[in-house]
Amino acid sequence: MEFHFPAAPESCFLSAMTLYFDDASPGMVFTSGTHRMELARIKAFAAEFDPQPFHVDEAAAKNSFFGGLVASGWHTAAASMRLLIETLPLADGIVGSGVEIAWLKPVRPGDILQVRCEITKVTPSASRPDRGSVTIRSETLNQHGEVVQIFTSTAVLSRRPV
Amino acid sequence: MEFHFPAAPESCFLSAMTLYFDDASPGMVFTSGTHRMELARIKAFAAEFDPQPFHVDEAAAKNSFFGGLVASGWHTAAASMRLLIETLPLADGIVGSGVEIAWLKPVRPGDILQVRCEITKVTPSASRPDRGSVTIRSETLNQHGEVVQIFTSTAVLSRRPV
Numbered sequence: 478m479e480f481h482f483p484a485a486p487e488s489c490f491l492s493a494m495t496l497y498f499d500d501a502s503p504g505m506v507f508t509s510g511t512h513r514m515e516l517a518r519i520k521a522f523a524a525e526f527d528p529q530p531f532h533v534d535e536a537a538a539k540n541s542f543f544g545g546l547v548a549s550g551w552h553t554a555a556a557s558m559r560l561l562i563e564t565l566p567l568a569d570g571i572v573g574s575g576v577e578i579a580w581l582k583p584v585r586p587g588d589i590l591q592v593r594c595e596i597t598k599v600t601p602s603a604s605r606p607d608r609g610s611v612t613i614r615s616e617t618l619n620q621h622g623e624v625v626q627i628f629t630s631t632a633v634l635s636r637r638p639v
Numbered sequence: 640m641e642f643h644f645p646a647a648p649e650s651c652f653l654s655a656m657t658l659y660f661d662d663a664s665p666g667m668v669f670t671s672g673t674h675r676m677e678l679a680r681i682k683a684f685a686a687e688f689d690p691q692p693f694h695v696d697e698a699a700a701k702n703s704f705f706g707g708l709v710a711s712g713w714h715t716a717a718a719s720m721r722l723l724i725e726t727l728p729l730a731d732g733i734v735g736s737g738v739e740i741a742w743l744k745p746v747r748p749g750d751i752l753q754v755r756c757e758i759t760k761v762t763p764s765a766s767r768p769d770r771g772s773v774t775i776r777s778e779t780l781n782q783h784g785e786v787v788q789i790f791t792s793t794a795v796l797s798r799r800p801v
Contacts, residue, residue: 522717525717525721526717526718526720526721527717527720527721527724528721528724529724529732529733529734530732531732542731542734549717549720550735550738551713551716551717551720554713554716555684555687555688555689555711555713555717556688558688558689558711558713559687559688559689559690562689562690562691569704570691570692570693571691572691572704573712573742574741574742574743575739575740575741575742576712576739576740577737577738577739577740578737578738578739578740579736579737580735580736580737581736
């Protein structure tokens with residue numbers, strides 16, 4: 478089952494459906510809208526949270542390992558979360574107790590990101606019959622279709638109210 | 640070996656030393672300065688990257704699982720990265736190919752975060768004699784000394800130039 482969502486306008490968050498535990502099954506795939514990583518926002522995010530030369534200073538970045546300015550991995554992760562939030566309509570929101578992130582390729586100014594998220598596992602709660610958990614594998618792609626980031630997380634999800 | 644750093648001023652990043660692979664050993668601990676999580680910044684970060692009701696709307700948050708407004712885990716992670724950057728003076732910067740994050744407790748407006756980071760493993764490169772990798776376990780504590788987040792990452796580190 479595949480779901481595709483256009484990018485939501487910046488100011489609002491609309492979800493076309495609500496996904497309860499009963500609705501979730503392994504193999505469901507959700508594809509997000511897109512988000513362009515702007516140079517100014519990359520530099521401002523990094524100045525606040527990850528002020529390393531290759532994230533904030535174009536001249537210094539040229540001589541770095543990356544050969545040019547790249548977004549902080551935390552910026553890519555946060556931008557991916559926004560795309561995921563707009564796309565994956567979990568009934569209780571997306572609340573994870575942890576996440577595993579792999580950064581596979583640098584993200585550069587002007588790159589256009591999109592998230593492809595798959596439910597990989599669905600586990601009923603052993604102690605609480607009203608809920609379960611879903612494991613989500615979320616790939617962030619750039620405009621060339623290259624996977625720049627993968628994150629895997631598990632979220633709690635309620636059963637559909639009767 | 641323990642190192643303590645005061646919080647750096649917002650506008651500049653000063654490092655008192657540079658840590659090369661030769662200097663790193665398991666058990667080295669670095670403690671950061673502090674960062675206060677302001678209500679307005681929590682809401683603005685979430686509005687941009689994680690616009691779920693319990694991160695952006697105080698009234699809705701009261702009726703949520705969290706019983707009040709909480710910071711996005713991605714905001715806590717990014718703020719922790721900033722504290723880590725100010726604290727851990729790796730010669731090549733902190734560039735990880737991935738990270739594992741556990742969020743253990745909610746972070747609320749006014750909470751004061753501090754990072755305690757330990758080098759847990761030091762591995763010479765098998766193929767490149769000029770470098771190695773270090774595994775870092777970084778705990779983020781609140782003002783009550785409770786661990787709110789743990790992240791574990793591995794970074795590449797150069798040997799001291801001869």
